[in-house]
Amino acid sequence: xxxxxxxxxxxxxxxxxxxxxxxxxxxxxxxxxxxxxxxxxxxxxxxxxxxxxxxxxxxxxxxxxxxxxxxxxxxxxxxxxxxxxxxxxxxxxxxxxxxxxxxxxxxxxxxxxxxxxxxxxxxxxxxxxxxxxxxxxxxxxxxxxxxxxxxxxxxxxxxxxxxxxxxxxxxxxxxxxxxxxxxxxxxxxxxxxxxxxxxxxxxxxxxxxxxxxxxxxxxxxxxxxxxxxxxxxxxxxxxxxxxxxxxxxxxxxxxxxxxxxxxxxxxxxxxxxxxxxxxxxxxxxxxxxxxxxxxxxxxxxxxxxxxxxxxxxxxxxxxxxxxxxxxxxxxxxxxxxxxxxxxxxxxxxxxxxxxxxxxxxxxxxxxxxxxxxxxxxxxxxxxxxxxxxxxxxxxxxxxxxxxxxxxxxxxxxxxxxxxxxxxxxxxxxxxxxxxxxxxxxxxxxxxxxxxxxxxxxxxxxxxxxxxxxxxxxxxxxxxxxxxxxxxxxxxxxxxxxxxxxxxxxxxxxxxxxxxxxxxxxxxxxxxxxxxxxxxxxxxxxxxxxxxxxxxxxxxxxxxxxxxxxxxxxxxxxxxxxxxxxxxxxxxxxxxxxxxxxxxxxxxxxxxxxxxxxxxxxxxxxxxxxxxxxxxxxxxxxx
Numbered sequence: 001x002x003x004x005x006x007x008x009x010x011x012x013x014x015x016x017x018x019x020x021x022x023x024x025x026x027x028x029x030x031x032x033x034x035x036x037x038x039x040x041x042x043x044x045x046x047x048x049x050x051x052x053x054x055x056x057x058x059x060x061x062x063x064x065x066x067x068x069x070x071x072x073x074x075x076x077x078x079x080x081x082x083x084x085x086x087x088x089x090x091x092x093x094x095x096x097x098x099x100x101x102x103x104x105x106x107x108x109x110x111x112x113x114x115x116x117x118x119x120x121x122x123x124x125x126x127x128x129x130x131x132x133x134x135x136x137x138x139x140x141x142x143x144x145x146x147x148x149x150x151x152x153x154x155x156x157x158x159x160x161x162x163x164x165x166x167x168x169x170x171x172x173x174x175x176x177x178x179x180x181x182x183x184x185x186x187x188x189x190x191x192x193x194x195x196x197x198x199x200x201x202x203x204x205x206x207x208x209x210x211x212x213x214x215x216x217x218x219x220x221x222x223x224x225x226x227x228x229x230x231x232x233x234x235x236x237x238x239x240x241x242x243x244x245x246x247x248x249x250x251x252x253x254x255x256x257x258x259x260x261x262x263x264x265x266x267x268x269x270x271x272x273x274x275x276x277x278x279x280x281x282x283x284x285x286x287x288x289x290x291x292x293x294x295x296x297x298x299x300x301x302x303x304x305x306x307x308x309x310x311x312x313x314x315x316x317x318x319x320x321x322x323x324x325x326x327x328x329x330x331x332x333x334x335x336x337x338x339x340x341x342x343x344x345x346x347x348x349x350x351x352x353x354x355x356x357x358x359x360x361x362x363x364x365x366x367x368x369x370x371x372x373x374x375x376x377x378x379x380x381x382x383x384x385x386x387x388x389x390x391x392x393x394x395x396x397x398x399x400x401x402x403x404x405x406x407x408x409x410x411x412x413x414x415x416x417x418x419x420x421x422x423x424x425x426x427x428x429x430x431x432x433x434x435x436x437x438x439x440x441x442x443x444x445x446x447x448x449x450x451x452x453x454x455x456x457x458x459x460x461x462x463x464x465x466x467x468x469x470x471x472x473x474x475x476x477x478x479x480x481x482x483x484x485x486x487x488x489x490x491x492x493x494x495x496x497x498x499x500x501x502x503x504x505x506x507x508x509x510x511x512x513x514x515x516x517x518x519x520x521x522x523x524x525x526x527x528x529x530x531x532x533x534x535x536x537x538x539x540x541x542x543x544x545x546x547x548x549x550x551x552x553x554x555x556x557x558x559x560x561x562x563x564x565x566x567x568x569x570x571x572x573x574x575x576x577x578x579x580x581x582x583x584x585x586x587x588x589x590x591x592x593x594x595x596x597x598x599x600x601x602x603x604x605x606x607x608x609x610x611x612x613x614x615x616x617x618x619x620x621x622x623x624x625x626x627x628x629x630x631x632x633x634x635x636x637x638x
Contacts, residue, residue: 078144332402365397
């Protein structure tokens with residue numbers, strides 16, 4: 001898979017081409033498919049979609065950085081795919097309605113603060129402005145724009161091609177936003193979350209799926225709380241995972257499953273505690289957050305193998321059924337067996353068929369039919385080439401096989417090995433006992449002095465003490481101390497009272513080996529302190545060129561506001577004035593097309609028209625005199 005760039009006339013758009021030639025590009029107000037460049041869809045039932053902007057573009061939101069208020073601000077992209085959450089009743093029948101969600105959100109004060117002063121300064125129509133949430137109790141504002149698929153989709157019609165499009169849309173907009181929220185139907189949400197968790201490689205920002213059982217604009221609805229919670233979690237906490245937010249809980253996406261067709265707490269994570277819960281306060285279980293680690297940039301893998309399936313064991317299952325199911329072109333099978341991975345041990349014919357398929361290269365992963373617990377490696381099925389799947393959900397196991405089998409560059413041996421390895425937090429490798437926090441000597445001494453004995457009290461003490469200890473170790477360049485703290489349960493991405501992490505400190509001090517160590521163990525390059533500075537910002541400020549390269553190699557990026565074409569120098573001479581003075585017709589035409597004002601006056605009372613007339617640039621003068629700049633022009637480069 002390779003990344004290329006395409007110039008669409010209005011700027012450069014990121015484009016990703018996968019192994020089978022799929023290509024999508026962002027052009028103007030929509031994300032469109034170039035049919036001359038893509039191959040056939042992976043699923044023949046796939047319906048091509050257009051991603052339409054329902055509010056200002058990402059680069060326009062970046063422009064607001066020039067005038068932001070002192071309060072911290074997060075920028076999110078909301079991708080609306082369809083589902084119950086945005087449905088409207090017509091004649092007693094609910095159905096998704098295009099261009100309905102955003103206008104309604106603007107009417108709800110918890111989703112949009114129409115009085116936000118910064119928005120009033122811009123000459124965009126209200127329908128094009130981004131949405132801004134009221135300032136939170138943590139002192140942070142969330143500004144977000146909404147992109148909507150056309151056509152909207154019932155989640156039961158989702159295909160692997162839709163997963164690929166969502167992944168690519170995130171890739172295209174990755175550098176412009178701090179996090180992503182996907183509004184999705186509940187029926188296949190766990191499948192989508194599991195698929196994206198594998199397709200989004202080296203993810204460093206939150207991607208949160210949510211939906212509802214009742215449409216968001218009904219008088220009684222769970223949609224408002226679910227959507228608000230997803231926005232708050234994505235905007236306040238850098239949790240680098242694909243997650244599902246539902247009924248006050250943030251669940252790891254590839255650990256979740258839909259448990260109830262009608263209850264408001266429709267999802268659960270049977271074998272792993274939630275990543276976060278929202279009560280009176282928000283509690284994030286940072287120790288549970290999965291970090292991929294390594295010095296690698298964010299990437300997406302678009303191809304998924306479709307020759308996978310689920311085979312559920314039942315008493316007296318026939319040999320013909322199993323044999324036919326395992327026949328080519330089947331390449332991967334999720335085998336749901338009894339209890340802790342047991343099968344009919346007296347059925348040697350079934351064991352032989354499984355062994356034959358495994359020898360042929362079919363990956364067979366064994367998971368339990370129970371909602372909780374994991375399979376054991378000691379049962380007979382393991383001797384038939386069946387790979388134990390620990391405690392994976394059906395959705396996660398299926399999407400993991402689809403992902404692994406699509407990696408043509410990997411050997412069959414490597415693919416078999418990776419099935420039972422924890423790649424994205426989807427399975428429990430071993431039931432290792434968590435190290436007692438009181439074993440860490442400093443915590444032990446402080447706990448004794450403060451008469452703390454319970455694990456919960458020790459965790460509270462840790463959360464208060466560890467950030468300062470991490471920052472101190474980073475300042476000293478003490479990798480051994482960082483290692484000891486990490487093994488005692490410290491999260492390397494925890495921030496101090498100014499939200500500055502150990503990575504910020506090590507970057508400022510120039511300790512490149514400390515920076516490398518923390519990145520290898522998942523420290524986030526995207527965390528910003530209370531002043532909005534990332535580790536990369538600090539590296540640039542302190543001229544740490546070697547660290548800048550390492551951070552960039554890990555996916556750190558600068559988010560710069562677009563240049564305003566109307567900005568002048570110390571004499572208020574704009575690019576327009578200089579272009580007219582020098583007779584640069586092509587540049588003048590470009591500035592006109594982007595809304596620059598030919599009547600702007602510099603410190604000497606001269607306009608671009610005056611300059612062109614004085615220098616006798618006839619063609620430029622004619623162009624300027626005929627111009628009528630649009631009142632709706634942005635006057636800055638997107």
